[in-house]
Amino acid sequence: MNKHLEELIELSKIDRAIDAFEPKIEAARAKLSALEAKETAVAEEIENLKEEIKEAELKKAKNDLHIQELTEKLEANKKKMADAKTEKEIKALQLEEDIAKEQLDFANEEIARLDNLIETRKGEIEAKEAELAELKEQSEALKAEVEAELAEIEKEKQALFEKKQALVSKMSQKILAFYDKIRRWARNTAVVPVRKQACMGCFMKINDKTYAEVIKGEEITTCPHCGRILYMEPQSEEAATE
Numbered sequence: 001m002n003k004h005l006e007e008l009i010e011l012s013k014i015d016r017a018i019d020a021f022e023p024k025i026e027a028a029r030a031k032l033s034a035l036e037a038k039e040t041a042v043a044e045e046i047e048n049l050k051e052e053i054k055e056a057e058l059k060k061a062k063n064d065l066h067i068q069e070l071t072e073k074l075e076a077n078k079k080k081m082a083d084a085k086t087e088k089e090i091k092a093l094q095l096e097e098d099i100a101k102e103q104l105d106f107a108n109e110e111i112a113r114l115d116n117l118i119e120t121r122k123g124e125i126e127a128k129e130a131e132l133a134e135l136k137e138q139s140e141a142l143k144a145e146v147e148a149e150l151a152e153i154e155k156e157k158q159a160l161f162e163k164k165q166a167l168v169s170k171m172s173q174k175i176l177a178f179y180d181k182i183r184r185w186a187r188n189t190a191v192v193p194v195r196k197q198a199c200m201g202c203f204m205k206i207n208d209k210t211y212a213e214v215i216k217g218e219e220i221t222t223c224p225h226c227g228r229i230l231y232m233e234p235q236s237e238e239a240a241t242e
């Protein structure tokens, strides 16, 4: 086989292997960011629950103040009642007392309701905080795992870069420029095998003349349809990748 063609096949395999790392890197990072997003969501829920408690406490304080006012009013009313002269006056004071007592009941009920709400929210916060702690623990473990995975990928990638460097340094500049030009649009399918007389880049059948050239492998042959560089792979390899 033509030496340049052999080198091109090798180079395209290395390039493909280097690019194959990208989805692996992305997948590793995606795992981590999914967990981090979950953490943020739980932390936000906790903040919201705390905010609800704060609001409930404020409402409670308002009701406390109201109760104080009503109690004072009832005290004052009692004195007025003792001094009341007419039936009409007494009736009016009684009505006021009834209203004040009703409001007092309502304020007390409201405080009980708010206390209940605060207790419930506190329980929810506790559960969420436990969940968050667990997520953080998972995140730490995963981070270490992902970092190790990325370091391993980086190592493998580096080895491939070195291999590529060694290969490229002995290749013809003209051939490399030709390869790069095809690679710009064909990406990892710049150099493709021919199977069943079809280009494995565009999957179109090639004519007999081109096919014969590819089989001979004495020159660099390109697909008449798409322009990719073609080669015949050894039988064993064809079987293995099919």
Ligand SMILES: [Zn+2]
Pocket: 199, 200, 201, 202, 203, 204, 223, 224, 225, 226, 227, 228
């Ligand atoms: Zn083609």
